[in-house]
Amino acid sequence: MSTSIKFEQVRKDYDKNTVISNLNVMIKPGELFTLLGPSGCGKTTLLRMIAGFHSIDGGTISFDDQSINDIPAHKRNIGMVFQNYAIFPHMTVYNNVKYGLKNRKISKQEMIKRLDEIIETVQITAYKDRLPNRLSGGQQQRVALARAIVIHPKVLLMDEPLSNLDAKLRIDMRRAISEIQRSIGITTVYVTHDQEEALAISDRIAVMKDGFIQQVGYPDTIYLRPFNAFVATFIGHSNLFTGTVEKENGTTYVHLTKDYRVAIDTLTEEAQAEASVMIAVRPEEFTLSEDHTGIRATVKHRNFLGKYINYELVLDDGRSIEFTQDTNLKNRFIEVGEVVHLEAIPEKINVFTADGETSLIAGVTRYVE
């Protein structure tokens, strides 16, 4: 049975410097949970607190409702995959994988069976008797994964496990990790600062900034319904506008510019008339207007990227925005220098309070279970 992990009011201080002040989140049994955020936001710190390599300076972390605060690292039963693999150079691949098992009370047959199984699963059979210094990065990563999983840990922790691999291998290993994790159903906490990797691999993602969780959600919720402007801009790209809410004859509008507003029916009650708001529109959430309604802009650059075309446009007030268009032959492509009007797709755009901190779209919450 898989393990759940619960964080309650967790705090971390380095000397006098508090890097995580009050963190609360629940990781469900068997899920692949990703911590995503810019450099220095505390992902590694949090992961190492789970592993027991950093003290927990406040609050509790529990596995299945049992606090692990006072359990030393070597008794926590955790599998960890390190960024630099940390394969023991003085042992063969086989002995590396066996190292953790030797320490447990299991029969010899059971041990051999488990070893054979895992070595098969991560596909390292061919070089199991080699010393690790002659393995490629991807191969070492597989060994590290096997070594961490074979002890049947309660949770698996991975800190940027793919960041030392080249682009192609990264995608292969991403798939391998995801498959293996799913097949054994082990609760996994995965750290990355690569958003594409996070979106591809995760069951749920926690987006962090400065030691705070900005949002927890499924990859699609995080992308489509970001809880605040930081998430909207950190995951993918969003054009931000400051505007106001307007209510007229029972219809609610938001103004993106003085002369352009969209009717929108996804806002909460909190969005009161005349309130100023922040609006996030992704490049693909614009359409070209044929009748001169919308935001007036001049095309400055055009980048043809195969599947779509990316434009950089300049508004009348001098700000730049981005717009992307599918490469569909039915679409009218626009030229550099051309003046166009862009309309936002009302059901797609996101609206936040003026400070960008909280979404005003109905049903969007910080934590999605």
Next chain:
Amino acid sequence: MWSELNQKLDFWNIMTLIMFLFFAVFLIYPLGSLLLGSFQGSDGSFTLEHFQTFFEKKYYYQSLLHSFAVTISVTVLSIAIGVPLAYLMATLQIRGKGIIEILIIISVLSPPFIGAYSWILLLGRSGVVSKFFMEHFGVTVPSIYGFSGILLVFTLKLFPYIYLYVSGALKKMDSSLSEAAESLGVTGIKKMTTLILPLVLPTVLAGAMLVFMNSLADFGTPMLIGEGYSTMPVLIYSEFISEVGGDAHFAAALSTIMILITTVIFIAQKYVVNKKSYEMSSLRPIQPAKTKGIKNVLAHLFIYVIVGLAIIPQVTVIYTSFLKTRGAMFIDGFTFDSYRKVLDRMGDSILNTYVYGIIALIIIIVLGMLISYASVRRKNFFTSFIDTIAMFPYIVPGSVLGITLLLAFNKAPLLLSGTASILIISYIIRRLPYTMRSSAAIIYQLSPSMEEASISLGYSPMRTFINVTARLMMPGVLAGALLSWITVINELSSSIILFTGNTRTMSVAIYSEVIRASYGTAAALSTILTVTTVVSLLIFFKVTGSKEVSL
């Protein structure tokens, strides 16, 4: 509550405590009482009279002047020999380079007093070379005794430090630097002085410090060859011997002065080197080039002469150990008599050397690994303190340390004087820094995640240390342990003060045999010591696959 106490009492905290106690008892307490003793009159009251006496009487303070004259000259000469030697060896193709390197290592690792004693055999009053010149040309060679002899022995013994340090730095220098200089039209001597010298200067200074400290602290050489040219260690020794029975306050004051001087020099050197060191790493080390003509001949000549001179003591000792003797004289014909005599009368000293050495070495390795690990990976006030304290003996002259230990442990409850333990303790304290330093250096190269991987796989910190960290530290530990071992078996300055009839070691026995002018047995013992050193070196090369010794 329990768990909190349990966490506080983890393996490393307990080890830190044990190590702290060890140094508190065997280093801080003795040095502290020495320091206090130097300010005490015979009735125990506070006084500065010992220091006053020292600076008032020429007989005393001139030893200090002598010491400075010797150490400064030796350091300058060693640099003048060591730097060009390293430069030539690195940039030119030299025939027999491998052997030359080994010979240099052997000469630096052999006991210094063997040098003094062989040069007496060669150039002394009845030395072979002196007699040869006297009989054939009627020429008297200049006296080897006194300042010039000390200078000769120390320089030939210590220039290898500079050579080895500078060679190491040159290996790290990328040849693109040198090529860049050449492309700018800077070549030859100019290149050496404007580019290479400044880059290796911090290394030269570090090596110079070692030379300085070694020549300042060495006791055997000036004692044997100085003949009245008394230096500080000699003065301390003779004052201490004559004061015994009294409470040795004057010797304590002399020791305090010595420690003060070495501390100041050590700190000054650290300060200068830290300010001036450059990070270098080379992808493409300098390749030795072929030269022809007179330049080539001169380079070879210089190298062969220097290394030849440096290795002469070893050759002399080995050769004379097989000569027949009558009294203090060597006579014609070869024999094993000297060895027979040694085994008969001094077998115990050989056994003592090995037994004490091995015990000390084991403790040094264990302590060195634990302290270096704790001070790198478990940095806190206590571990840093232990780290600093353990390095301190690096700058305490051996004879001073010997006196300190003897004074501190000559009464109950810790009555150790006259036992083997006190010798072993002194070896551990004196030679631990070598192993500690090179162990610490390798820990910095190990990724902490290796240990964390082991811990997360269920091994406690202690078992992780044994299974993983200790294993990965081995190359560094062995390199340091080799030096610790060789310097332990060659140790004289503190042994000469701490030994008694039953606990004398080979180096003490050689020293007493030389004093008694029993040159045959001294040569045989020295040969055994030299062979042990060389064999240890070869075993080290074989086990580690390395070809270098890091001092």
